[in-house]
Amino acid sequence: MIRIVCVIGIVVILCSVSGCAKKQEQSQNTLRSDVAxxxxxxxxxxxxxxxxxxxxxxxxxxxVNVWATWCAPCVEExxxxxxxxxxYNGENVEVIAISxxxxxxxxxxxLPFLKKQQVPFKTYVGQFENQDSFINSLNIKWNGAxxxxxxxxxxxxxxFFTIGKSNFDRFKNEIEKVRGKT
Amino acid sequence: xxxxxxxxxxxxxxxxxxxFAGDEPKKAEDxxxxxxxxxxxxxxxxxxxxxIVLMFIATQCPVSNAYNTRMVEFYxxxxxxxxxxxxxxxxxxxxxxxxxxxxxTHGFEFTVLxxxxxxxxxxxxxxxxxxxxxxxxxxxxxxHGRIDDSSRENNVKSKDxxxxxxxxxxxxxxxxASTKAFGCTIKRVE
Numbered sequence: 609m610i611r612i613v614c615v616i617g618i619v620v621i622l623c624s625v626s627g628c629a630k631k632q633e634q635s636q637n638t639l640r641s642d643v644a645x646x647x648x649x650x651x652x653x654x655x656x657x658x659x660x661x662x663x664x665x666x667x668x669x670x671x672v673n674v675w676a677t678w679c680a681p682c683v684e685e686x687x688x689x690x691x692x693x694x695x696y697n698g699e700n701v702e703v704i705a706i707s708x709x710x711x712x713x714x715x716x717x718x719l720p721f722l723k724k725q726q727v728p729f730k731t732y733v734g735q736f737e738n739q740d741s742f743i744n745s746l747n748i749k750w751n752g753a754x755x756x757x758x759x760x761x762x763x764x765x766x767x768f769f770t771i772g773k774s775n776f777d778r779f780k781n782e783i784e785k786v787r788g789k790t
Numbered sequence: 791x792x793x794x795x796x797x798x799x800x801x802x803x804x805x806x807x808x809x810f811a812g813d814e815p816k817k818a819e820d821x822x823x824x825x826x827x828x829x830x831x832x833x834x835x836x837x838x839x840x841x842i843v844l845m846f847i848a849t850q851c852p853v854s855n856a857y858n859t860r861m862v863e864f865y866x867x868x869x870x871x872x873x874x875x876x877x878x879x880x881x882x883x884x885x886x887x888x889x890x891x892x893x894x895t896h897g898f899e900f901t902v903l904x905x906x907x908x909x910x911x912x913x914x915x916x917x918x919x920x921x922x923x924x925x926x927x928x929x930x931x932x933x934h935g936r937i938d939d940s941s942r943e944n945n946v947k948s949k950d951x952x953x954x955x956x957x958x959x960x961x962x963x964x965x966x967a968s969t970k971a972f973g974c975t976i977k978r979v980e
Contacts, residue, residue: 678852679974708972710942739939743970751935753918753975771917772975 647722650714653706653732655745661704663764668702669786670760671779674734674746676708677717681773682755686725688776692783693729695776700762701783703729708754711735759786815930818923821910823878823903826890831903836874837927841958843868843875843951845937846911847902848919849884849892851974856941857920858896864937864951865900873955877902880911881919881977908978918973924954924964932958935969 653661662670673689675682693703707718711733722731736742743752747769750756759768759782767786822832836842845861848854865875877900879889886904893902905911914923924933933954938946950969957964 676972680850681975681977739936739972740970743972750970751917751921752970752972754972755975 647719647727648730650707650718650722651730651732652711652735654735655742657732658706658742658745662760665760665762665764667762668700669762669783670764671701671703671783672746672758672760673703673705674708674754674756674758675705676754677713677721678709679754683721685755685773685775686721686727688774688779689729690725690727691776692779693727695780696783697728701787705729705731707731707733709733759783761786815932818925818929818931819913820929821913823905823910825901825903826886826893831876831901833925833929836876837929838872839874839927840872841868841874841932841955842925842927842929843873843955844914844923844925845875845877846880846914846916846919846921846923846976847877848879848881848974848976849888850881851919853941853971853973854919855896856943857937858898860937860943861920862897862899865898867952868955869900871959873959875900878905878910878916879903880905880908880916882908882979883977908976911976911978916976918975920973921976922951924951924958926958932964933967936971936973939969939971941971 651657661672671692673682673685675686677683689703689705696703705727709717714733718731718733734742739752743750746756746758747766750769750771753771755773756771757769757774757779758766761767768782818833820832820834822830824830833842843864847857847861861875861877869875877893877898879902889902889904892898903910911917916923920937922933922935922937923931926932933951935950937949937951939948939950940946948969950966953966954964
């Protein structure tokens, strides 16, 4: 009799442990799908919108990455941007990305990529009449090579600019330098 | 009084000097690179051309590849007008074999040179593909920038490279000497 009770006890314990594990798994799945759902809609951004983003800082530093789904180093760099946004979550640092894909590629290319990367920050797609003036409005020395990254201080003044693939440590270091200056 | 007027003119002249200096076109140095068959080509080989079009291109960049047909057409239209058209590949990860295959696949009749260690890209300060430099026979850079204003051919409104070369062939100043566009960064050696 004692043996039977012990066996039933063990079975109950095993079941409950397994149930907990299942619940935990379900919870993780729910979290993952929540994050995927929370990818923000991609907005079209013209030059006036870009200017507004840069100037209306509300006390926040602005980190801008210009990228495209067709740009291999941009795609390689993107997980570091996600990590950066997570690192500065809740702080006075706003991370945004501007895609140089075509505006009619939001659903076909941009959003699927953002969902795959589980991007928590706001992403725009450039919509402008003239590539020259859009590029020049970010930095006159930039000739359009992607990726390109810009950091603006809380007053909307550009403090950092680089082209080519970079990484979390370098971006964090540059943000901290700007924070020290502001 | 005469001294004062002369002084004012001299002062104005000094002010104008940097402007003229700044407007002078940059001059490219002669260089030699090998094509994908190992044949050496120097910039000076093309000194008798009416214009020299240097195109920094790539095999793997989707933007550069979007222009393959347009580059072929440009070569067909302008090589018969004594315009030299030369492709330069400075990407570290794109091999000579890959460049050869790519050129054949896309029907490039123009020469494509391999710029090992991106030495020529560094000299020109080229940073993306496709990036264009148009020189005259004195190797002065008269145009720098894009081929046209959209990687989607149907959206093109401004054929900037053709316009610049047409200006040069007509013996006129290049109206738009500098343009910009999104492109792939040239992958340089570390």
